[in-house]
Structures are given as structure tokens and as C-alpha cells.
Amino acid sequence: MGKLRKMQQQTEKIKKRLDTISVEGEAENGLIKVVATANKKITSITIDDRLMSEGDKEQIEDLMMVAINKAIEKAENVSNAEMAGAAKGMLPGFGM
Numbered sequence: 001m002g003k004l005r006k007m008q009q010q011t012e013k014i015k016k017r018l019d020t021i022s023v024e025g026e027a028e029n030g031l032i033k034v035v036a037t038a039n040k041k042i043t044s045i046t047i048d049d050r051l052m053s054e055g056d057k058e059q060i061e062d063l064m065m066v067a068i069n070k071a072i073e074k075a076e077n078v079s080n081a082e083m084a085g086a087a088k089g090m091l092p093g094f095g096m
Helices: 002-018 049-054 057-090
Strands: 022-027 032-037 042-047
Touching: 002 057, 022 057, 032 057, 042 049, 042 057, 049 057
Parallel strands: none
Antiparallel strands: 022 032, 032 042
């Protein structure tokens, strides 16, 4: 039971740390930038004024999806790496 408790504490510690790690996804050479935490919480969205002045709503929506998906993918990669590192330290001998 002690190991399970320790793993739970380590997992909570990692989740808190993931809130402090930022990742960025962008589309169309940075015309849209999305910043998220490694816990996949969007913290900011920036749309370049040039894109806004064009007024193409459909293009902006498409680019937003691209940038958000890139940010989420990066966040997932960071999260998985952090969790795998913790698991390796907590579960030696399990091939992790």
C-alpha cells in the first residue's frame, strides 16, 4: 500500500508541474498562436491583425483548429514523457 500511495502522490506532483509548463501551437507561420499548459488547458490565443483584416471567417476557424490541435499534441507529448519518467522511477523492473 505504501508504494501505491507514493505513486499517487508522485502523480499529483507531476500534474501540478504540468500546469507550469507551456507549449505553443501555431498555424500559417504564426498568424495564429495558441498557448496551453502541459495539462491541456488553453491559456492564450493570439490572432495576427493581418489575418483579422482579411475577414475570412472560415479560414480563421480552420487555422484555429490547426493551432489548437498542435498545442494539444505537444501538451500530450510532454505529459506522457513526464508520466513515463515517474513510472520508470517508481516501477523499476517493469520494463518502463
